[in-house]
Amino acid sequence: MSRPVQYNNHVKFAGIPEGHIGEGYMATNLEKVVSLARSNSIWPLPFATSCCGIEFMATMASHYDLARFGSERVGFSPRQCDLLMVMGTIAKKMGPVLRQVYLQMAEPRWVIAVGACASSGGIFDTYSVLQGIDQVIPVDVYVPGCPPRPEAILDGFMKIQELVNQEGLRRRHSPQYKDLLAGYGIQ
């Protein structure tokens, strides 16, 4: 476990990993350093189809400023991103597209379902709408709300950072993770 994140004049500092600190040196293990780097340099891929996408725009803008978390670099190429943020109503026809985008992302990758529609279909309990994106891809964090406020999106993002920071480097090779993907028909 790393030490808690510290705040000073609204500037976020990454938590220092546990280890041995002496005069002019610090010793820790590679896993903690990689987790620290990953959790503070997440590159989001926004997959926005409707109104929740507007809340994401507000989250990226200067007032809430997701860049403070090391994520100012929003990517629109799945191969260069490690966090898929799904925002909006996902029609069943879009399911295969969303899944393909997910498959094109390299490991390690994480997914947030932002808002009621992405999480559960929301108010659209109809034949044409996917009743939650976890029917086609695994989801790490669900953000409730219709729409969720930017604070809620930031909260979900910080949950992802916690997950990334605590996830062992070998989790992606574990039988449990492979079983999870196999449940979605992903090798």
Ligand code: SF4
């Ligand atoms: S959860 Fe609400 S605000 Fe978000 S996409 Fe669905 S209907 Fe729109």
